[in-house]
Amino acid sequence: MSDIVTAGILVIGDEILSGRTKDQNIGFIAEYLTNIAIDPREVRVVADDEDAIVEALDALRGRYTYLFTTGGIGPTHDDITADCVAKAFGVGIGYHPEVVARFRERFSEAELNEARLRMARIPDGAELIQSATIIAPGFKIGNVIVMAGVPSIMQAMMDIVAPKLKSGVKMLSDTVRANAREGDIGGPLRAIAAAHPETMIGSYPFLDEDRKPNTNLVVRSRDPEKLQRAMGAVKQMLAELNVTK
Structure with missing residues (x-):
């Protein structure tokens, strides 16, 4: 639990x-995540595009603890994600007997055409991501989690795979409304960020209820004490800014 666990996200699709x-x-x-x-x-x-997908798979799976992909596992000719994953891992790909059996229960012989059977093609050694409500499964191979592009199906797959993933120390955050524009606080905020290097400080502009420019300041850290000290410095800066207005 002391490790930082990271992830890349790869979205696949011309559309x-x-x-x-x-x-x-x-x-x-x-x-x-x-x-x-x-x-x-x-x-x-x-x-x-096969070359683009394989290149991205190889780059991201080597860089992060996990790589999550969405899209390209459907029944059409341009759904090539499974083939690309197999190529990236240097393994074969074939019709998974368990998936084919499920399809035969769901579809008639006339309906179970070549296009639908494409969704049963899984790289060798991959673990299926499926449930009773998911007809065509995703899969996990190595540190790559391959999911559908349809949001509702992808979300169901996330729920299935998430309990099996390792996690790290949770990132904590705290937010304060600045009641100031970003340009008013950019300089002092930069100094605070430099003085608290083990925190991440972000500013997020918005229009407030009076349609005036305003800013939310967010401080993030895995260490609650460092988070508290940095947020204290931010709040002090804002108090001093308001006094001098």
Whole structure:
């Protein structure tokens, strides 16, 4: 539990890059992982291109504790994620007998065509991610978790795989409303961040209830005492700023 556990997120699909489909998975996965003490560190979006997918798989799975992918495991010709994962790991791929048996229970012989059977092709040695409500499974191989692109199915897969993942020390956070614009506090906030290097301090502008520019300041740390000291410095800075206005 003392280790920092990290994750990359790989979104696969021409439809995401073209804007035809609006991604709903990145934010969900990032928040989900943060809540179970896994740090999302990088997100990539790649086309339905074998070379691009394999390159991204190799780069991200070697860099982070886990790599989560979404998209490209459906029945159409451009759903090539499973093949790319098999290529990246240097293993074979074939029709998983358990998945084929489930399909035969669900579909008639006429319905169980070549396209649907594509969804039963799983890299050798992979562990299925499935449940009674998920017809076509995802899978986990090594540190790569391969999930559907459809948000509701992906979310169900996250619930299945999450209990089996290791987690680290949870990132703590505290937020204060600045009642100031970002430009008013940028200088002193930079000094506070430099004085508290083991914390992360972010500023997030918004329009308040009076439609005026305002800022939320967020301090993050795994150490509660360091978090408290940095937030104390932020609040003191804000108090002094308000006094001098």
